[in-house]
Amino acid sequence: MPALSPAQLKAALWADASASVYAVMLGRCIGGLPERLAGAERAAELASYDCLWPGALKPQQRQQAPYLVELKPQSPFTDWLLFEATAGFGDWGVLLRSTRPFLALRAHCRNCGEAQLPDGSSIALEWMDPAVLRAILPLAQGDQLEDLFAPVATLVICGPQSWTFCAQQFGRLQMQEQAVQA
Template sequence: MQQPYSHLKTMLWASPATKAYAVVSGGVIPGLRDLLGKSDVRDWDCLWRGALPPEKAARAPYLIELDPQGSFTDWLLQEAGQIYPDWGVIGLGPVSLMAMRDHSRSLLDVLLPDGQRHRWTWYDPVLWASLLPRLDALQLDAAYGPLTDWVVVRSSVWQWFTLSTGQLIVTPRECTPAAAA
Protein backbone atom coordinates (compact mmCIF):
# COMPACT_ATOMS: atom_id res chain seq x y z
CA MET A 1 0.00 0.00 0.00
CA GLN A 2 1.41 3.37 -0.99
CA GLN A 3 1.57 6.07 1.64
CA PRO A 4 1.84 9.82 1.08
CA TYR A 5 5.11 11.56 1.83
CA SER A 6 3.55 13.49 4.72
CA HIS A 7 2.63 10.23 6.48
CA LEU A 8 6.08 8.71 6.04
CA LYS A 9 7.72 11.91 7.26
CA THR A 10 5.50 11.93 10.36
CA MET A 11 6.58 8.35 11.09
CA LEU A 12 10.18 9.56 11.52
CA TRP A 13 9.03 11.38 14.68
CA ALA A 14 6.50 8.75 15.84
CA SER A 15 7.75 8.98 19.43
CA PRO A 16 8.05 12.36 21.16
CA ALA A 17 11.55 11.43 22.41
CA THR A 18 12.81 10.50 18.94
CA LYS A 19 15.11 12.73 16.98
CA ALA A 20 15.88 12.22 13.30
CA TYR A 21 19.45 12.61 12.07
CA ALA A 22 20.41 12.54 8.42
CA VAL A 23 23.93 11.41 7.57
CA VAL A 24 24.50 13.07 4.21
CA SER A 25 27.44 12.78 1.84
CA GLY A 26 28.83 16.08 0.61
CA GLY A 27 30.31 14.04 -2.24
CA VAL A 28 26.78 13.32 -3.47
CA ILE A 29 25.08 16.69 -2.86
CA PRO A 30 27.19 19.52 -4.31
CA GLY A 31 27.49 22.59 -2.09
CA LEU A 32 26.04 20.78 0.93
CA ARG A 33 28.12 22.64 3.51
CA ASP A 34 27.05 26.04 2.16
CA LEU A 35 23.44 24.86 1.96
CA LEU A 36 23.54 23.80 5.62
CA GLY A 37 24.88 27.21 6.63
CA LYS A 38 21.73 28.82 5.20
CA SER A 39 19.18 26.16 6.15
CA ASP A 40 16.63 25.75 8.92
CA VAL A 41 18.05 22.51 10.35
CA ARG A 42 18.24 22.25 14.13
CA ASP A 43 21.99 21.57 14.15
CA TRP A 44 24.69 19.90 12.08
CA ASP A 45 28.33 18.84 12.22
CA CYS A 46 30.94 17.31 9.97
CA LEU A 47 31.77 13.66 10.66
CA TRP A 48 35.39 14.08 9.65
CA ARG A 49 37.48 15.52 12.46
CA GLY A 50 39.55 18.67 12.40
CA ALA A 51 39.92 21.64 10.11
CA LEU A 52 39.45 20.49 6.53
CA PRO A 53 40.64 22.17 3.37
CA PRO A 54 37.67 23.39 1.28
CA GLU A 55 37.87 20.57 -1.29
CA LYS A 56 37.83 17.91 1.44
CA ALA A 57 35.07 19.66 3.41
CA ALA A 58 32.98 19.68 0.20
CA ARG A 59 33.16 15.85 -0.01
CA ALA A 60 32.80 15.13 3.71
CA PRO A 61 29.79 13.46 5.34
CA TYR A 62 27.61 15.67 7.53
CA LEU A 63 25.35 14.79 10.42
CA ILE A 64 22.18 16.89 10.37
CA GLU A 65 19.48 17.05 13.03
CA LEU A 66 16.32 17.34 10.99
CA ASP A 67 13.45 19.61 11.99
CA PRO A 68 10.06 17.95 11.37
CA GLN A 69 8.67 21.32 10.22
CA GLY A 70 11.78 22.44 8.34
CA SER A 71 11.96 23.26 4.67
CA PHE A 72 15.42 21.61 4.50
CA THR A 73 13.85 18.37 5.78
CA ASP A 74 11.22 18.47 3.02
CA TRP A 75 13.83 19.31 0.41
CA LEU A 76 16.15 16.48 1.51
CA LEU A 77 13.45 13.83 1.76
CA GLN A 78 11.56 14.77 -1.40
CA GLU A 79 13.56 16.77 -3.92
CA ALA A 80 17.10 15.68 -3.05
CA GLY A 81 15.89 12.09 -2.99
CA GLN A 82 14.87 12.47 -6.63
CA ILE A 83 17.98 14.32 -7.80
CA TYR A 84 20.59 12.67 -5.54
CA PRO A 85 19.10 9.26 -4.65
CA ASP A 86 22.20 8.06 -2.77
CA TRP A 87 22.57 11.09 -0.49
CA GLY A 88 22.76 9.06 2.75
CA VAL A 89 20.68 7.55 5.56
CA ILE A 90 18.58 8.62 8.55
CA GLY A 91 19.12 7.44 12.12
CA LEU A 92 16.29 7.62 14.66
CA GLY A 93 16.54 7.60 18.42
CA PRO A 94 16.40 9.52 21.69
CA VAL A 95 19.96 10.81 21.39
CA SER A 96 21.73 14.17 21.38
CA LEU A 97 23.61 15.50 18.37
CA MET A 98 26.96 14.96 20.12
CA ALA A 99 26.16 11.35 21.02
CA MET A 100 24.96 10.72 17.46
CA ARG A 101 28.10 12.35 16.07
CA ASP A 102 30.32 10.17 18.25
CA HIS A 103 28.42 7.06 17.22
CA SER A 104 28.54 7.97 13.52
CA ARG A 105 32.26 8.67 13.74
CA SER A 106 32.82 5.30 15.40
CA LEU A 107 31.46 3.66 12.25
CA LEU A 108 33.79 5.50 9.86
CA ASP A 109 36.72 3.10 10.15
CA VAL A 110 36.73 -0.65 9.70
CA LEU A 111 39.41 -3.10 10.77
CA LEU A 112 40.30 -5.48 7.97
CA PRO A 113 41.51 -9.07 8.53
CA ASP A 114 45.08 -7.94 7.79
CA GLY A 115 44.91 -5.54 10.78
CA GLN A 116 44.72 -2.38 8.66
CA ARG A 117 42.14 0.31 9.37
CA HIS A 118 40.30 1.79 6.40
CA ARG A 119 37.72 4.54 6.12
CA TRP A 120 34.50 3.49 4.43
CA THR A 121 31.27 5.18 3.46
CA TRP A 122 28.93 3.23 5.71
CA TYR A 123 26.27 5.92 5.17
CA ASP A 124 25.94 4.96 1.50
CA PRO A 125 22.28 3.81 1.46
CA VAL A 126 22.86 0.92 -0.95
CA LEU A 127 25.72 -0.41 1.16
CA TRP A 128 23.97 0.15 4.51
CA ALA A 129 20.70 -1.46 3.37
CA SER A 130 22.49 -4.55 2.08
CA LEU A 131 24.85 -4.80 5.07
CA LEU A 132 22.47 -4.48 8.05
CA PRO A 133 20.56 -7.76 7.39
CA ARG A 134 23.88 -9.64 7.23
CA LEU A 135 25.16 -8.55 10.65
CA ASP A 136 25.11 -10.76 13.74
CA ALA A 137 23.67 -9.54 17.05
CA LEU A 138 26.92 -7.96 18.32
CA GLN A 139 27.54 -6.23 15.01
CA LEU A 140 23.96 -4.92 14.97
CA ASP A 141 24.45 -3.49 18.46
CA ALA A 142 27.55 -1.70 17.19
CA ALA A 143 25.76 -0.43 14.07
CA TYR A 144 22.80 0.90 16.05
CA GLY A 145 24.49 2.17 19.20
CA PRO A 146 21.92 4.52 20.81
CA LEU A 147 19.48 4.31 17.88
CA THR A 148 16.30 2.34 17.37
CA ASP A 149 16.00 2.65 13.59
CA TRP A 150 17.88 3.35 10.41
CA VAL A 151 15.83 4.58 7.46
CA VAL A 152 16.84 4.51 3.82
CA VAL A 153 14.80 7.02 1.83
CA ARG A 154 14.13 6.31 -1.83
CA SER A 155 11.72 8.01 -4.20
CA SER A 156 9.34 5.03 -4.25
CA VAL A 157 10.15 3.07 -1.07
CA TRP A 158 11.37 4.06 2.37
CA GLN A 159 12.97 1.14 4.19
CA TRP A 160 12.90 1.03 7.99
CA PHE A 161 15.56 -1.12 9.65
CA THR A 162 14.39 -1.49 13.26
CA LEU A 163 16.42 -3.19 15.97
CA SER A 164 14.02 -4.75 18.46
CA THR A 165 15.20 -7.07 21.26
CA GLY A 166 18.30 -7.97 19.29
CA GLN A 167 16.39 -8.77 16.09
CA LEU A 168 16.47 -6.76 12.89
CA ILE A 169 13.07 -6.01 11.41
CA VAL A 170 13.07 -4.65 7.85
CA THR A 171 9.90 -2.84 6.82
CA PRO A 172 9.59 -1.35 3.34
CA ARG A 173 6.97 1.36 3.02
CA GLU A 174 5.93 2.39 -0.45
CA CYS A 175 5.76 6.11 -1.05
CA THR A 176 3.17 7.74 -3.29
CA PRO A 177 5.07 9.24 -6.24
CA ALA A 178 5.63 12.98 -5.80
CA ALA A 179 3.60 13.79 -8.91
CA ALA A 180 0.59 11.89 -7.53
CA ALA A 181 0.83 13.19 -3.94
Protein backbone atom coordinates (compact mmCIF):
# COMPACT_ATOMS: atom_id res chain seq x y z
CA MET A 1 0.00 0.00 0.00
CA PRO A 2 1.54 3.36 -0.97
CA ALA A 3 2.34 5.94 1.69
CA LEU A 4 -0.24 8.68 2.16
CA SER A 5 0.37 12.32 2.93
CA PRO A 6 -0.71 13.64 6.33
CA ALA A 7 -3.44 15.65 4.54
CA GLN A 8 -4.78 12.46 2.92
CA LEU A 9 -4.82 10.69 6.28
CA LYS A 10 -6.65 13.64 7.83
CA ALA A 11 -9.24 13.58 5.03
CA ALA A 12 -9.79 9.85 5.61
CA LEU A 13 -10.75 10.55 9.23
CA TRP A 14 -13.74 12.62 8.10
CA ALA A 15 -14.66 10.44 5.09
CA ASP A 16 -17.81 9.24 6.89
CA ALA A 17 -19.94 12.34 7.44
CA SER A 18 -22.10 10.53 10.01
CA ALA A 19 -19.14 10.04 12.38
CA SER A 20 -17.34 12.55 14.56
CA VAL A 21 -13.61 12.44 15.19
CA TYR A 22 -12.40 12.58 18.78
CA ALA A 23 -8.93 12.66 20.29
CA VAL A 24 -8.08 11.12 23.63
CA MET A 25 -5.02 13.13 24.64
CA LEU A 26 -2.61 12.31 27.48
CA GLY A 27 -1.76 15.38 29.54
CA ARG A 28 1.36 13.68 30.85
CA CYS A 29 2.71 13.65 27.25
CA ILE A 30 1.76 17.19 26.23
CA GLY A 31 2.88 19.93 28.58
CA GLY A 32 0.24 22.57 29.34
CA LEU A 33 -2.56 20.57 27.71
CA PRO A 34 -5.42 21.98 29.85
CA GLU A 35 -4.38 25.53 28.96
CA ARG A 36 -3.98 24.65 25.27
CA LEU A 37 -7.47 23.09 25.24
CA ALA A 38 -9.02 26.09 26.99
CA GLY A 39 -7.40 28.43 24.45
CA ALA A 40 -8.61 26.32 21.53
CA GLU A 41 -12.12 26.32 22.98
CA ARG A 42 -12.10 30.13 23.33
CA ALA A 43 -10.96 30.39 19.70
CA ALA A 44 -13.76 27.96 18.64
CA GLU A 45 -11.11 25.56 17.26
CA LEU A 46 -12.68 22.46 18.81
CA ALA A 47 -16.23 21.30 19.34
CA SER A 48 -15.90 20.29 23.00
CA TYR A 49 -13.56 18.68 25.50
CA ASP A 50 -13.51 17.29 29.02
CA CYS A 51 -11.16 15.55 31.39
CA LEU A 52 -11.56 11.78 31.61
CA TRP A 53 -10.73 11.78 35.31
CA PRO A 54 -13.98 12.75 37.06
CA GLY A 55 -14.31 15.11 39.98
CA ALA A 56 -12.32 18.06 41.24
CA LEU A 57 -8.64 17.63 40.46
CA LYS A 58 -5.57 19.31 41.90
CA PRO A 59 -3.62 21.43 39.36
CA GLN A 60 -0.92 18.76 38.95
CA GLN A 61 -3.54 16.08 38.34
CA ARG A 62 -5.22 18.25 35.66
CA GLN A 63 -1.86 18.59 33.89
CA GLN A 64 -1.32 14.80 33.86
CA ALA A 65 -4.89 13.71 33.08
CA PRO A 66 -6.27 12.34 29.81
CA TYR A 67 -8.79 14.49 27.93
CA LEU A 68 -11.47 13.65 25.39
CA VAL A 69 -11.62 16.27 22.63
CA GLU A 70 -14.16 16.49 19.81
CA LEU A 71 -12.18 17.73 16.83
CA LYS A 72 -13.32 19.98 14.03
CA PRO A 73 -12.08 19.02 10.55
CA GLN A 74 -11.03 22.55 9.56
CA SER A 75 -9.30 23.85 12.66
CA PRO A 76 -5.80 25.06 13.56
CA PHE A 77 -6.00 22.90 16.71
CA THR A 78 -6.80 19.78 14.68
CA ASP A 79 -3.93 20.50 12.27
CA TRP A 80 -1.57 21.11 15.20
CA LEU A 81 -2.57 17.78 16.78
CA LEU A 82 -2.43 15.66 13.63
CA PHE A 83 0.69 17.18 12.09
CA GLU A 84 2.84 18.81 14.79
CA ALA A 85 1.95 16.92 17.98
CA THR A 86 2.10 13.57 16.20
CA ALA A 87 5.61 14.38 15.01
CA GLY A 88 6.78 16.06 18.21
CA PHE A 89 5.13 14.34 21.17
CA GLY A 90 5.21 10.69 20.16
CA ASP A 91 2.51 8.64 21.81
CA TRP A 92 0.22 11.53 22.86
CA GLY A 93 -2.97 9.42 22.75
CA VAL A 94 -5.38 8.11 20.11
CA LEU A 95 -8.10 9.18 17.72
CA LEU A 96 -11.60 7.72 17.80
CA ARG A 97 -14.23 7.83 15.06
CA SER A 98 -17.72 7.44 16.48
CA THR A 99 -21.35 8.24 15.77
CA ARG A 100 -22.02 8.62 19.49
CA PRO A 101 -22.48 12.06 21.02
CA PHE A 102 -19.70 13.54 23.13
CA LEU A 103 -21.16 12.80 26.58
CA ALA A 104 -21.92 9.16 25.74
CA LEU A 105 -18.40 8.65 24.43
CA ARG A 106 -16.93 10.37 27.49
CA ALA A 107 -18.83 7.98 29.77
CA HIS A 108 -17.58 5.00 27.74
CA CYS A 109 -13.96 6.22 27.85
CA ARG A 110 -14.16 6.71 31.60
CA ASN A 111 -15.58 3.20 32.06
CA CYS A 112 -12.67 1.69 30.13
CA GLY A 113 -10.18 3.10 32.65
CA GLU A 114 -10.28 0.06 34.93
CA ALA A 115 -9.30 -3.53 34.21
CA GLN A 116 -9.95 -6.68 36.16
CA LEU A 117 -7.03 -9.02 36.74
CA PRO A 118 -7.41 -12.83 36.70
CA ASP A 119 -7.36 -12.86 40.52
CA GLY A 120 -10.43 -10.59 40.57
CA SER A 121 -8.66 -7.43 41.68
CA SER A 122 -9.01 -4.22 39.68
CA ILE A 123 -6.32 -1.88 38.42
CA ALA A 124 -6.34 1.50 36.71
CA LEU A 125 -5.73 1.09 32.99
CA GLU A 126 -4.49 3.90 30.79
CA TRP A 127 -5.98 2.20 27.73
CA MET A 128 -5.56 5.30 25.53
CA ASP A 129 -1.76 5.11 25.74
CA PRO A 130 -0.61 3.77 22.35
CA ALA A 131 2.06 1.59 24.00
CA VAL A 132 -0.61 -0.02 26.20
CA LEU A 133 -2.95 -0.49 23.23
CA ARG A 134 -0.23 -2.11 21.14
CA ALA A 135 0.35 -4.59 23.98
CA ILE A 136 -3.26 -5.41 24.94
CA LEU A 137 -5.28 -5.20 21.72
CA PRO A 138 -3.76 -8.31 20.09
CA LEU A 139 -4.37 -10.26 23.33
CA ALA A 140 -7.97 -9.13 23.88
CA GLN A 141 -10.77 -11.67 23.64
CA GLY A 142 -13.78 -11.05 21.40
CA ASP A 143 -16.04 -9.81 24.19
CA GLN A 144 -13.31 -7.45 25.43
CA LEU A 145 -12.89 -6.02 21.93
CA GLU A 146 -16.64 -5.59 21.61
CA ASP A 147 -16.73 -3.75 24.94
CA LEU A 148 -13.91 -1.39 23.97
CA PHE A 149 -15.15 -0.77 20.43
CA ALA A 150 -18.90 -0.68 21.22
CA PRO A 151 -19.25 3.06 20.46
CA VAL A 152 -16.09 3.31 18.36
CA ALA A 153 -16.04 2.63 14.62
CA THR A 154 -12.29 3.15 14.30
CA LEU A 155 -9.45 3.74 16.75
CA VAL A 156 -6.37 5.35 15.21
CA ILE A 157 -2.86 5.35 16.65
CA CYS A 158 -0.98 8.20 14.97
CA GLY A 159 2.76 8.19 14.59
CA PRO A 160 5.25 10.16 12.53
CA GLN A 161 6.04 7.19 10.22
CA SER A 162 2.67 5.41 10.19
CA TRP A 163 -0.90 5.52 11.41
CA THR A 164 -2.52 2.31 12.63
CA PHE A 165 -6.27 1.99 12.04
CA CYS A 166 -7.95 -0.44 14.45
CA ALA A 167 -11.51 -1.77 14.44
CA GLN A 168 -13.34 -4.86 15.53
CA GLN A 169 -15.66 -6.91 13.42
CA PHE A 170 -17.51 -9.94 14.73
CA GLY A 171 -15.28 -10.02 17.82
CA ARG A 172 -12.05 -9.98 15.81
CA LEU A 173 -9.47 -7.25 15.78
CA GLN A 174 -8.73 -5.60 12.44
CA MET A 175 -5.50 -3.58 12.30
CA GLN A 176 -4.19 -1.81 9.23
CA GLU A 177 -0.95 0.15 9.26
CA GLN A 178 -0.71 3.04 6.83
CA ALA A 179 2.68 4.58 6.04
CA VAL A 180 2.95 8.37 6.14
CA GLN A 181 4.78 10.20 3.35
CA ALA A 182 7.83 12.09 4.58
